[in-house]
Amino acid sequence: MSVSETAPTHIIVGVDVGMTGTGVAIGSYSKNSILGPQIIQRWTPDPNRVDNKIPTQVTYRAATAAHVHSVGFECPSQEKIGTGMRLIGMFKFHLDDNFLRERHKNSQTTNTDTLDDVKFWYQTFLTALHGHISRQLQDIWKVDITLTRVEYIFSLPTSWQTNDILRKRFREIIHDSGFGNDVTMELTEGEAAAVFTAKHHSREFTEGDAFIVCDSGGGTTDMCVLRVKQLSGEAVELENVDEPKGVYSTLSFQLIELHSYTLASLVLPVGSVNIDELFEEKIQGPLAELRRIHPELSEHVAHQITRDEFQKTKKSIGTGLSLPIWKFQVPDPVTNERIEVSKEDIQAMFDKQIHQIFEFIDSEVTYLEARRPDVHLSYLVLAGGLCSSEYVQAKIKRHYEKNITVLFAGAPLDLPLAVCRGLVIDRLQHLSNQISVISIPSGSASYGILHWKTHNSKEETGQDPTKTTKSPVDGNKYTPDQIDWLIVRGQQFESGEDIRRKYSRLLTPKNQTHRWKFAVVRSTLLPTMLPNEFAPNNGDATIYCLVIADLEPGPENIGDVRRRWLRGKTGVQVDYEISAIIKPGELKFRARIVGQKESEVRDLEVKWLDDLAIGAGECNVGFDDGLIKFIR
Template identity: 20%
Template sequence: MEGDLADSLAALINDGSLDLEAEDRLVIALDFGTTYSGIAYAFNTPGKKAEANPIVDWPGLEGSRQPKVPTLISYDPKDPNKFKWGGQLDWRSDAVQGVKLLLDPSQQQPIYVPTSNIKNELKKLPKDPVDVAADFMSAMYSHAISKIETVQPKEYVRMCQKQFVLSVPAVWSDLAKDRTLRAAKKAGIHPVSLIKEPEAAALYTLYVQERALRSGDAFVVCDAGGGTVDLITYQVITTEPSLKLAEVVPGKGGMAGSLNLNKRFAELVRNVVGDEQWVGLKKGFGWSKVANEFDKAIKRSFNGNLDEEHYITFPQFTLKDDPDEKVSGNYWVMTGHQVQEIFDPVITDIIRLIDDQVKDALLKQQGKNLRGIFLVGGFGESQYLKACIEKKIPDIQVIQPNNAWAAIVNGAVLSQLPHHATVQSTQAVRHYGVSAWMPYQWPADNGRPTRINPEDGIIRVQRNTWYIYIGEDLKRNHTVRFPFVRTFSVPYSREQLIFYDNLLTSATKIPPVYPGRDISINCTLKSDLTAVDTSLFRPKKGVDGKDYIEVNYDLVLSTDAANMKFSLEVNGKRCGITNANYE
C-alpha cells in the first residue's frame, strides 16, 4: 500500500499535478559513493529561504564532524539481516567495500590497475549488489531522519512532504542508474529523482560563487571521487533572478578514481615483499593497518615531494630483510618516488580526460570565456592532482572550492529548491533510437535482408531511426517522442495489445544506419494498451484480403532528470502503461 501511494505521488509530481511549492517539503539528497557517502537536507517552507544542511554526525564517528561516512558494510555471518555500517567499522573489520562499482560492472577498468574478476567479487557478497546498496542506503536514511528530528519537532518532520534526490556518476550506464533506483526504493527512498554528480557539484560550486560570475562564462567541473572521475562543462546563462546553467559539450569520464591508488599501492607492496610473503601478509592484521595508513594519511598528504620517505611497519608479521627494497627490521621505507609512481598513471588518465573536455569546450565556445576548472570530490582535494593539472594546462585557472567534498550532496539539494540554481539543458552522450522494418530504397538498401509484409505487400528492410544524437541539446522540461505503428490481424486478443520495443543506443561518432555490432539494446520497453479505447485503433484491409487493426502510439521520453522516464501516448493523450526493463 505504501509503495502504491509513493508511485501515485511520483506520477503527480512528474505530470505537474502536484505543486511542490504549495506546502512544506523536506528535500533529502543522498550521495551514495564508492568510498564515502553523504546526506544533506533542506526544509522548503513557502516564504522562507531554504539552505542545504549536510549531516555531519555519524554512528561510530562521534566527536568527528564530517559530511561523509565510509561506504562500508559488514554483515553478521549468522544473520544477513544484521549488519554494521560506515563509522561503526574500522580498518580491522572485514567489510564490503566498493559495492557501488558492482552496480555497473560493464564500466571499463583502467589498464594501470591489477585486473579484478567481477564474478568473483560478486560471489563474495552475501547478497545481490542492489540489496547490499539498499541496506547501506536504508541505514544512512534512518540515521539522517533521526538527526533531522533533533533540529525540528518530530511531528513537523513527519508532516513534511518528503522529496528525495540521488546523485549518480555521469558516466553511469542506464542499467546502473536503474539498479541504483531499485536499491533506493528498497531502502524506502522513493519517489526519487536522479541527478548527475558533476551537475550537482556545479550547481553548488557556481551558486556559492555567483557574484564572481557573468553571463557567458564557462567552467569545466571535474568531479574526482573514489571510483569515477566525471567531467562536464557548464556555461552561465544568467545570474538574475537566479543562476541558470547549460551544458556546453557532452560530458566525459572514466574509472580513474582514487580507489585505483589503493590497488596500485597493494600491487607495489606485493612486488616489494614477494608473492610468497604477500599471501601470508594479506591474511593478517598487518596488511589492514598498512592499507589504512596509505589510504588515510599517505595518499591524502602527498604533494609531489620526492624527498619525503614513509616508514611503514607490518605488525604481527615478520618480513625478511631486503636491502634492495629498503626492508629491514620489519619495516619498509617507501620513497616519494614510489608514491609518485602510484599516482602518475591515474593522474595522467585524469589529465587526458580534462584536456579532451577543455578542447571540446573551447571549440564550442570559439576559444572564448572558458574561465576555470573546478576540482570537486574527495580526490579533487588532492594538492598533487591540482599541481599536475596546472602544469599540463597552464592557461586555465584550476580552482579547489571550499567544501568540495560535500559539493555534490549540497548541490543535489539545491537542484530541488526553487529560485536557487538550475541546469536548463544537457548534452546527449549517446545516440538513442529504434530499429524497424521500413520500405526498401534502391540503391541504398541493395544487398540488405528484406521481407514482404502481408498487410501491405511492400518490400521492407530493417533500418535504425535515431531520435537523440550525441551532442544534441536536451532541454529540461521537454520531451522526445518515439512514434510506433503496430498492425495485427482481426480478431485479436487482449495479450496482443501488450507490446515490447527495444530502445537502442550507440556511441559511434556517426549513428549506424543498419543493425550491427556498434549498437546495443539500452532497455526493453513494455507498452500496455489493454485499457486504451479501441475506437482509437484504425481498421484496414490488407493486400491479402484479410482485416487488420493499426495501432499508432508514441513512447514519450522525459530528459528532466539524469535517468530516462517514459510514458505512453495515443493521439497526444497519456494513456496505457510503459515500463522499462534494463536487465
C-alpha cells in the same frame, strides 16, 4: 540547518555514493524560505563526533550473505573481522558487468562474487542509509516526513551516462532500498561538482566564460566542460560544451572513448585509492622481512597501516607538516618496529596520479582547440577528495597557470562534498527560479519505437518491398521495422516531460486480440545519421526493450472507438496515443485509445532484454500484434 519559521513544503536530499565514502546534503524549500545545502555530519551515536561522509561498506557473515552484521562506521576494521565474516568495501563499480568480469579475471583469490551479490551489498548499504537520513530529518531537522515531500537526488558516475542498463539497475536498487519513486538521477558527478563550483565562484564568472571541472575522488576522475550561459541575480545557468567524461581507477575497467580514438581495456590509475595501493605495495617488502623475525605478524598489517596511520600522512603532504622521513608504527605490541618511507617516495605516489590528470585535461584542451575554436577556456576548477590535497593543487596550478586560472574552494572539506551539495543547489535553483543550473539533454543516445508503415514504392525511404504485408482491411501494403525516433541524442527537455505519438491498428474479426506490443530501439549515432529502418548493418540501433499493452476495446466499449469500414471489408481501425517518459535509468510508457470518447490512460508493461525476461526473437512483432504509423 536551523528550523525555519515556515514549515518547508519540499525537502531535497542529495546523495553522492562514493568509492570509499558517501556524502549526503539536505536542503529545504518553501515560498518564504530556502535553506541549505547542509551536510549530514552525525553518523554515529557519539554526539561529539563529526564525520562528513559515511564509509561505503557492509559486513556480513560469509556463510549466509542474507545475515547482515553491520554497515558504515559500525563495520569492524579488517584486523578485527571475526571468523566466518566478510567486510565488503569499494564496490561502487561492481554493478558493471564488464568490471566484474575483469575483476574475476585478475583476481588472485578464488572468490567469484556475482551480480546478485553486488546488488545485495548495494541494497544493504542504501537501506541503512535511507533509514539514517529519515531519522536525521525527523530528529535533527524536525521534518514531519509523513506530511512533507522528500525528494532524493542521486548523482550518476560519469562512466554510466551512456549505459542504460547500469542506470536502470541502480534506480531499481535505490527504489527497493526504501527511497521510493520520488527519486531523480540526472546529473553526473562531474556536472554536480560543476554546479557547486559555479555557485561558489559565480562572482568571478561572466556570461560566455568556459571552464573545465576536474573532479578527482577516491576511485574516479570525472571531467566536464561548461560555459556560463546566463547570470541573473543569484541564478546561474550553464550549458555543456562537450560530453562529460570519466576515468576509472585501477580498481575498475571501462571502455573509454576520448574523441577521435578509443582506449580499450585501459587501466588509468587516477584516484586517491590508488595512492593507498601504491603505499601498501611499498611497505609490504619491509613487513615481509619483519615476518621472518616475527612470524606472528598478520598479513593484514600493511592494509591496517595504510587505512589508519597513512591517511593522516596523505593529508599533510604539501603542507608545512610534511616530514622528510615518515615512520609508521607496526601495529603489533610484540615487535615495536617502525616502517620508514621518505617524503619523496610518497610524493611520487601522488605524482603518478597527477600526471594522469594532466593527460586527461590536456586531451580535452587539444580537442577543444581543434574542434571548438569558439570556446575559450577561462578557468580550470578542481573538486573531489584528491584535489583537496594542497600538494595536488600546487602541482596542477603550477602546470596550467600560464594559460588558465585554476580555482578551488578555499575550505578543503568543500571539495570532497561538492557533488552532494551541487545536487541540492541545482534543485533549489530550479524550484525558486524555474531554471536548472545545468539543462539536462536526453543524453548520448536516441530512442525510437519500431512500427509498421504504409509502403510507397515511389518514395526513396529504404523500405524493403520483399518484407511488406498486405492488410485485408484497407488493401494497402505495410513495411515492418520502421523507426519513429521519440528522443534524439542531445535533445533538451524538461525532467519528467513526456513525449507523445499517435499510432493505429487495423483489426479483422479474426484478429481482435487485446494484447499488442512494440519494441524500443536505441542508437548512439549522431541525429543526422539515424536510420529509418531497423536492419542488420544499418547503423548501430539495437533492441532496448519490449513494451506490451492490453488495451484492445472489447464488446463493452467498442462503441466508444472510432471505426472505419474500408472498401466494404470487415475491419476496424483503432487509434492510440502513446506517451513515453525516458530519463536516466527509467523508462515508462502509457497509452490510451483515442476517438469520439477517449479511454483512460493505462501504464504499459516493459520487459528488458538484460533481465532475460524475453529473448531477442520475441521482439519480432507481426502485423497483427504491432503498431502502424498513425492513419489519418
